[in-house]
Amino acid sequence: MIIKILVVLFIGAAWGITVGAGYVAFLTVFGIIPRLTQLTKTGSKIHSYEWSVVCGAVCGTFLFLREPSFSISSFILIVMGLAGGIYIGMIAAALTEVLNVFPLLAKRVGMDDRLLVLMMALVFGKIFGSLFHWMYFAP
Amino acid sequence: MAETVYIRMRNRIEKRLNEDVLLQDLAQVIAADALMEQLEAMVIYRISEGDRNIIVIDSTRIIKAIRSINQDLEIQIIGPAQTIIEVILKKKEASIPLFLLVWLLLFIGSALTIMNFHEDVSMQAVHQKLYKIITGKEVEKPLIFQIPYSLGLGLGMIIFFNHVFKKRFNEEPSPLEVEVFSYQQALDQYVIMHENKESMKKLDDH
Numbered sequence: 001m002i003i004k005i006l007v008v009l010f011i012g013a014a015w016g017i018t019v020g021a022g023y024v025a026f027l028t029v030f031g032i033i034p035r036l037t038q039l040t041k042t043g044s045k046i047h048s049y050e051w052s053v054v055c056g057a058v059c060g061t062f063l064f065l066r067e068p069s070f071s072i073s074s075f076i077l078i079v080m081g082l083a084g085g086i087y088i089g090m091i092a093a094a095l096t097e098v099l100n101v102f103p104l105l106a107k108r109v110g111m112d113d114r115l116l117v118l119m120m121a122l123v124f125g126k127i128f129g130s131l132f133h134w135m136y137f138a139p
Numbered sequence: 140m141a142e143t144v145y146i147r148m149r150n151r152i153e154k155r156l157n158e159d160v161l162l163q164d165l166a167q168v169i170a171a172d173a174l175m176e177q178l179e180a181m182v183i184y185r186i187s188e189g190d191r192n193i194i195v196i197d198s199t200r201i202i203k204a205i206r207s208i209n210q211d212l213e214i215q216i217i218g219p220a221q222t223i224i225e226v227i228l229k230k231k232e233a234s235i236p237l238f239l240l241v242w243l244l245l246f247i248g249s250a251l252t253i254m255n256f257h258e259d260v261s262m263q264a265v266h267q268k269l270y271k272i273i274t275g276k277e278v279e280k281p282l283i284f285q286i287p288y289s290l291g292l293g294l295g296m297i298i299f300f301n302h303v304f305k306k307r308f309n310e311e312p313s314p315l316e317v318e319v320f321s322y323q324q325a326l327d328q329y330v331i332m333h334e335n336k337e338s339m340k341k342l343d344d345h
Contacts, residue, residue: 085291129250
């Protein structure tokens, strides 16, 4: 019995460590935190940002495993939704950048000077696709 | 003592077909005033039909040209060792239909990928669960969460690229611009190596 529990504990911890490390590696590749510190000129606070990500991940895990119920006003969801959206939007933007799609595309079609307008196509596409998904597409 | 001429080659210039390439187009020149005018107006190269749209002029060519008019000058090259000439065949006008096509392609592609992503990670279920955790009620479509989420998605991309349409948050170039710049630099580097006749010697060269 004790051995069973220990083995399960060990497997759980191992699983968590790999997923956590993977998540951090994923964030590092996209460079979202450096980008945010660069925009807000708060490079000295980068360690607090690291902790914020770690705490967020742990809280999220806790919420989804234990499913507590808070019965608060749903307006807090507006703020959470916006924050979540910005975060995923930044990852999506970083992904297109990592993959080097844009410089190539703009160069191929000879539109280096209209980069901004092309980028807006991506942005509006994301907003439209997301709204469409939630309001009509999702069952 | 020999007079010194300082020459700094430009990185990249644009020229039209059948135009003369003067030294002052190719490089910044510092020399004694009397010499300056003569040097700057010197024709180094003439772009003809036979040229490809990228020409690399090596600094050795300039040294040769200067020495052909005055043997006694001491020539100092500072900065890049060559200039890339981009021959503009006709004024580049991006066609509007093509542009719209690309725009729509990106728009639709972007919309579909985000929908795929949402389905892939079961985001609907996650949102429903989150709504239940916060409010204690169950709903099928937690739109109060999802609409801000959708707008935030666009906002996040704009923040990452540091653009709010034409306005920027600060003076730094956006990652996209840096990316385009490094791509251009890699291209230039390639062209310098492969189009510069001076820097390559092949077996069948005459």
